[in-house]
Amino acid sequence: MKMTTQDYVFDTIKVLLLVFLVAVTLYPFLNTLAVSFNEAQDTIRGGISLWPREFSLRNYEDILSDENIIVAARNSVGRTVIAALVQTFCTAMVAYALANRKYMFRVPIAMVYVLTMYIDGGLIPTYFLFRGLGLVNNFHVYWIPGLTTAFNMLVIRTYMRGLSESFIESAKIEGANDFYIFLRIILPLCMPVLATVILFTAVWQWNYWWDTFIFNSSKINLTTLQYELMKKIQSANSAMSGTSMADAFSRGQSMTGNVVTPVSLRAAMTIVVSLPIIAVYPFLQRYFVHGLTIGGVKG
């Protein structure tokens, strides 16, 4: 195959576009990283791009000495671990039942979950339901309502159906019941898909702030990292529109008494909040290509 002029032009444009995509994606992260390590007063002068001008760990010290941030970190880690493990277990359990094509309630259950994929009860009814169940101002609101998702269930079920049946047959002859088979035979065999679902749920849990905001915002000991960062961004937004400049400045004062500009604090906080995600997301890639094809196309 010979290269024509048009091919060279095409290849050049293509490479330029892809390099541009990479640059546009990475620059905001690298810039925030540089700002987070730059001395706070110096940052206000502007002009920090990819490297700190006056290196300082002060911003991180300020964040990590803030008691609320420590509480928030504990809650974020707690909700992430509990929800990822419990949710994946419950999802795998129902996936096992629904993978059995002879299961008599397979179709009715499928109808319910397809229906619920489209129905949204709305914010206010959900709020009152949760309040009635005692989930408002309660840590459990972080993991109970999201117990299982149809998408993850489909991914696990597809994997289970791909396993060989001979193990189950022999276990059944030995007199083992389905739960025992699920726990001792199927779960270990499903580890690859379970690991990815756990990671996926963990990322989602770690990133979620809306439930803290709606249900738990009046209890500071139930706050999460995303919510704390969100409050810092909101204070900057309202400072920008001039509605509460004083408020924004008072938030700019750090615990230790020396002035830290909101922008460097926010930068350091952003890095702290996104670091765990940056560490795990490369491992999630393959699952997503696979998962999207299953969940997105086959439904």
Add this chain to the structure above:
Amino acid sequence: MSSIPTSGKLMGGLGPVKLAPRKRDFGIVFQSQVVLMAMSIPFLLHLLLFRMGPMYGWLMAFQNFRPGTPILKQTWVGLEHFRYLFRDIIFLQVLRNTLAMAIIKLVMGTFFSVLVAIMVNETKNRLFKRSVQTISYLPHFISWVVAAHLVRESLMPYGIINNILTGLNIVKEPIFFLGKAEYFWWVIGWSHVWKTAGFGAIIYLAAMTSIDPQLYEAADIDGASRLQRIWHITLPGIRSVFVILLIMNIGFLMEAGFEQQYLLKNALVQDYADVFTIYVLEWGLRRTRFSFATAAGIFRSVVSITLIVIANFIAKRMGEETLM
């Protein structure tokens, strides 16, 4: 399904083994599946309670709901809240904003995802391809809170975008992007592209890899150029995925996201920034007009479901795969 009973896939049924008289079996089958039923209970209970449960609260929209009294003992007001809804200028503004931003996001998001997919698909160097893909997925995995900070800092008068614009003498004064109402929808559109284009390309790439390579070989023999091959082979090859995704997204037109708007808006751009969820939040939880906010929520849900049904109908008529 395999015709040899012993080589069946997991739980694929017993293959050719047929259980004869149906009625007497029911009890036996039921008994043998009690454990499976118990295993389904958490999932089912969760769906019924947390997904279907809030629907009971829809009754609030037809009442003057006051917390403290049981829901069936509240005063009923019929459709009054819905009537008020359509007379509210802010509601109509919110409706406009929601639809406008949803459409901008859908069009820009789809265009750039397909563009990225084509560029990656045309790349032969595997290392370069993998690196570009991995990096371009990053924004998808971070939260909108983090993304909002990054977008905000880039768009500030001292941010990178203004530095480039003033550096190249395209503008004389830095533009205050986030403080100007006329820019807000485009800020939302472009930040959506930044966060989703790379990851959104995955599904189109998957469709592209399933295109028969012989088609490309035949095109080469016929002397087709790169652009012609993309136009006549690659794009038709992703057509069905494109249509399915478009239909799925039509169901979310009333959604438009809310985190993005909530995190990037400020008082200066409010008239162009507020979307449904923010409106419901404002009226419901801030001003405690629960019934009215519920009515607004119901309006959104009903329109969404209608859109999905219409989209499915259209898809069926066009002979594409459907969702339900």
